[in-house]
Amino acid sequence: MEINKSVNQKILAFGEALSRDDSRGVNGPLFVGVDLGTAYIVTAVVDVAGIPVAGVLTRSRSSVRDGLVLDYMGALSILKAQVQKLRERGLTIDKAAAAYPPGTMGRNAKVFGNVLQSAGLEVAMLTDEPTAASKVLQLQNGAVVDIGGGTTGISVLCDGQVVYTADEPTGGTHIDLVLAGHFKIADHEAEKIKRDPTRQGEIFPLIRPVFQKMATIVARHLKDHPVKTIYLVGGTSGFPGTEDVMADEIGLPVIKPEAPLLVTPLGIALSCREILCPEPQSSDEAVKIAI
Numbered sequence: 001m002e003i004n005k006s007v008n009q010k011i012l013a014f015g016e017a018l019s020r021d022d023s024r025g026v027n028g029p030l031f032v033g034v035d036l037g038t039a040y041i042v043t044a045v046v047d048v049a050g051i052p053v054a055g056v057l058t059r060s061r062s063s064v065r066d067g068l069v070l071d072y073m074g075a076l077s078i079l080k081a082q083v084q085k086l087r088e089r090g091l092t093i094d095k096a097a098a099a100y101p102p103g104t105m106g107r108n109a110k111v112f113g114n115v116l117q118s119a120g121l122e123v124a125m126l127t128d129e130p131t132a133a134s135k136v137l138q139l140q141n142g143a144v145v146d147i148g149g150g151t152t153g154i155s156v157l158c159d160g161q162v163v164y165t166a167d168e169p170t171g172g173t174h175i176d177l178v179l180a181g182h183f184k185i186a187d188h189e190a191e192k193i194k195r196d197p198t199r200q201g202e203i204f205p206l207i208r209p210v211f212q213k214m215a216t217i218v219a220r221h222l223k224d225h226p227v228k229t230i231y232l233v234g235g236t237s238g239f240p241g242t243e244d245v246m247a248d249e250i251g252l253p254v255i256k257p258e259a260p261l262l263v264t265p266l267g268i269a270l271s272c273r274e275i276l277c278p279e280p281q282s283s284d285e286a287v288k289i290a291i
Contacts, residue, residue: 008257013051017045017055018057026053030047031277032121033096033097033272034096034121035268039059039172040149042261043079050270099268101151103153112126125275128155129146131157133146144157147171147233148171149172151169151170156225171234175207179194179207182206211241215245229252231254237260
């Protein structure tokens, strides 16, 4: 199965926006989404029409782990640099949304907003990652499986609402550990091998059991929450063949969009737009509402 063409086009448009270095052609209010991940911190910016216009992606080793912000100052330093970079391009970046992993609650969820505030951003809202991803995927029913650096998150949506969530500690870092043990190298060297397209076919048999374990986790959580389709997002799901392992092990259609790493941050920005500019009747009215 394939995802809607317009969905992939929007994700790829955000990918292109990451390489822009100025604000030419960007008009009206802007809406910002911040994804504080284990392996990457990504800031996405969309305009009043929900079109991606800018963004910044930065490697982040373990600022966030297992749904918790472990290195607060590290995450803050990266986000401050991203905000400064966007503002230096002439973009007005004031209000933003953030997302927390499924199952994160209370103070642990609020910390994600605290990072934004400390970086000089007004927190427009906090949302959960699967709900944000569903904004991009145009998903009403199904399961969103977010395979990140540290965890595999499972969220079931029914009629556009999240009805079940879970998050378990198996992700990209566990693949690194397997490779590090096999090649007898450091974790960061193993990660380089994992991300090298020329070696991914070679190492796939070694790490396939990790993806099978992820699939087992997903199947267990979906046992009492049956769905017809699974949608993969998150950076680790971008590894070639992930969707095939999931489909084989679980026995359900598995859909993976283009650049799955970018889905959640883009969805957070779209969520920010939705809360600040709800159901505008026209672009002119949307500007008035946002202001």
